[in-house]
Each structure stands twice: as structure tokens, then as C-alpha cells.
Amino acid sequence: MQKTRGIHCHPDQIIITTGAVQALQLVTKLLLSSGMKVVVEDPSNYDLQRILTSTGAELYPVPVDEYGINTRLLPAGKDIGVVYVTPSHQFPIGGILPVQRRIELVKYAGNTGCYIIEDDYDSEFRYEGAPVSSLQELEPERVIYIGTFSKILFPALRIGYIVLPGTLAGKCRRIKRHSDFQTPYLEQLVLAGFIEKGYLERHISKMKKVYVKRRKKLIECLDKYFPGNYKICGKAAGLHLVADFTFKPSRGFYSNLKDK
Incomplete structure (x- = not known):
């Protein structure tokens, strides 16, 4: 992740999950409660919206354009708990969030005290232009990074991961343990060997x-x-x-x- 996405973290900040969907479920349980507001891209994945509202949180849709979420339309105030974005390839429109908007989004998180969930579901496949840094690289204490191997390899491989700020990792790990204890170990071993051998x-x-x-x-x-x-x-x-x-x-x- 450091090589391809510029992510700097301690291994203890990484939690292996049973796919990216479970990763979002864990983060939702970790950060959101009834009445909290979640900024989402409009349009965005309906199934993931349902996960974000599963604890009673309310959605605040922000329109996207050909470049991704329009940061000028982010709501003012301190009542936003989470901003959920797909900055590397917005789903479904497909925009790549420019550097200036990424900086504005990170500043917004710092000013409002909210967290950003960065869903980086298929960033490995970039065909035009220079790669753009992850949001997590810009602000590791306010960005929660979610990745998956199913898009890279095959859908049946339900292995994803979360990179969390150090202050949140322990609590999220406990939520994971109560959810399904651990992601299947054999698949992790095979995948680890696949990665280590290049x-x-x-x-x-x-x-x-x-x-x-x-x-x-x-x-x-x-x-x-x-x-x-x-x-x-x-x-x-x-x-x-x-x-x-x-x-x-x-x-x-x-x-x-x-x-x-």
C-alpha cells in the first residue's frame, strides 16, 4: 500500500475483513449512531447507503460531477459524523477527484471533526494520467481507508482490509471479533504468498x-x-x-x- 497508494501505517492499524462490505459494516458500527449525518456522493451505491444508515444515521447527499464529489457543496456545521467517498474512481459516474478537492475535503474533516471513509475499490487500474495520492496519505488521523482484493482477482475472494487511525483500531478490532471472529485463515495465507512472491x-x-x-x-x-x-x-x-x-x-x- 505504501508503494502503490502512499499509505503509511503501523501493521496494528490494519484489520483484515471478509470483503469490503464487511469493512464498511464495521466502520459504520464504530462511528455512526442514530441521528448522526453521513455525507454521501449523489449518485452512489444504494446497497452501501443502506449499510451506512443501518445504525439510524441520516444521509446527506452531495452532488458529483465528472470529477467526483463537489466539495463546494459540503454542508456547513459540526453535525456531520462521516463523509463516505470513492475518490479514485467515483461510483457510478467514474470521476477521479482532483488534488485540490482532496485537500478541501481533508480540511473539511479537520474543521468539522468528522471522519472520511475512503473506499478505494478499484484504484489499481489507472489507465490515463499520473496516479493521485490517497486521502489517507494526506490526513491519516481523519481518513479510514477501505480496500479489497475481489476487484483485482475474483469476486469469490472475500478478503478486504481497513486502515484506521491508531486511536480507532483497537475498538474496531473488537467489533470485528464479535462479528465473525476472523476472516478465513487459509485464504489469507494463500493470498499472502501470492503477494510476497510478486x-x-x-x-x-x-x-x-x-x-x-x-x-x-x-x-x-x-x-x-x-x-x-x-x-x-x-x-x-x-x-x-x-x-x-x-x-x-x-x-x-x-x-x-x-x-x-
């Missing part, structure tokens, strides 16, 4: 080339069938992109899509 780094490099070809083919098809009638968002990183069509679909357009 296979993971080579796999990511290989898959980047595969996804670049797929992305190129998709864009070629869009150019062929919808020339000048769409705008792409989120093509610089990640495993998906969004095509915003500018034409008015015919009556049979959606039925034809369903048939195909």
Missing part, C-alpha cells in the same frame, strides 16, 4: 493491458454505432465507464437492447 503485482500489470484493450474496443463500438451522440465519463480508471447518450432514443431502442 504474483499480485504482475497480475495487476497483465490485467491493466487486458482492460485497456476491452475499453478501447468498447469505445470503438460506441463511435461506430453512436457517432457524436454520447459523452464518456470515467474512462481513465477502474473496471467500468459511463456513456451519457445525447440523442433521444426511438420507441424500439430499449426493446432492441433487451433482445441483445
Whole structure:
């Protein structure tokens, strides 16, 4: 993580989880209670919104644009408990949060006393431009970093992790222990060996080339069938992109899509 995302932490600050979903569940139990407010990107993942509100917290949606969350629209006041963001590849629009907005977001957390949950779900796949530092690197005491191996390798591998400020790690570990005691140990051992031998780094490099070809083919098809009638968002990183069509679909357009 230090090499690829600039994260500096002690091993005791890392908690291995049964996937990124459990990671968010643990952080929700750790930080949120009834009546607290959570800033989320609008739009964002509905299932993850349900997790964030599972303890009675209330959502405060902040609109995103092609670059991610609009930091100028963050609410004033001290009643925000958490800001949940996907800055490396906003889900679902796909924007990459610029450095200036990252700085503004970190300053906001410091001024309001809230924590930032940084969901870095597919940051390993960056195709254009220089990599941007993680929020955790900018402010390790106010940012909780969540990562997963399922996007890198395969969905059935339910291993994720949290990097927490040192003051929160012990309590979060106790919540994890009461949840499922531990993430399956055998899978962790196999994955650890895979990483230590350099296979993971080579796999990511290989898959980047595969996804670049797929992305190129998709864009070629869009150019062929919808020339000048769409705008792409989120093509610089990640495993998906969004095509915003500018034409008015015919009556049979959606039925034809369903048939195909």
C-alpha cells in the first residue's frame, strides 16, 4: 500500500475483513449512531447507503460531477459524523477527484471533526494520467481507508482490509471479533504468498493491458454505432465507464437492447 497508494501505517492499524462490505459494516458500527449525518456522493451505491444508515444515521447527499464529489457543496456545521467517498474512481459516474478537492475535503474533516471513509475499490487500474495520492496519505488521523482484493482477482475472494487511525483500531478490532471472529485463515495465507512472491503485482500489470484493450474496443463500438451522440465519463480508471447518450432514443431502442 505504501508503494502503490502512499499509505503509511503501523501493521496494528490494519484489520483484515471478509470483503469490503464487511469493512464498511464495521466502520459504520464504530462511528455512526442514530441521528448522526453521513455525507454521501449523489449518485452512489444504494446497497452501501443502506449499510451506512443501518445504525439510524441520516444521509446527506452531495452532488458529483465528472470529477467526483463537489466539495463546494459540503454542508456547513459540526453535525456531520462521516463523509463516505470513492475518490479514485467515483461510483457510478467514474470521476477521479482532483488534488485540490482532496485537500478541501481533508480540511473539511479537520474543521468539522468528522471522519472520511475512503473506499478505494478499484484504484489499481489507472489507465490515463499520473496516479493521485490517497486521502489517507494526506490526513491519516481523519481518513479510514477501505480496500479489497475481489476487484483485482475474483469476486469469490472475500478478503478486504481497513486502515484506521491508531486511536480507532483497537475498538474496531473488537467489533470485528464479535462479528465473525476472523476472516478465513487459509485464504489469507494463500493470498499472502501470492503477494510476497510478486504474483499480485504482475497480475495487476497483465490485467491493466487486458482492460485497456476491452475499453478501447468498447469505445470503438460506441463511435461506430453512436457517432457524436454520447459523452464518456470515467474512462481513465477502474473496471467500468459511463456513456451519457445525447440523442433521444426511438420507441424500439430499449426493446432492441433487451433482445441483445
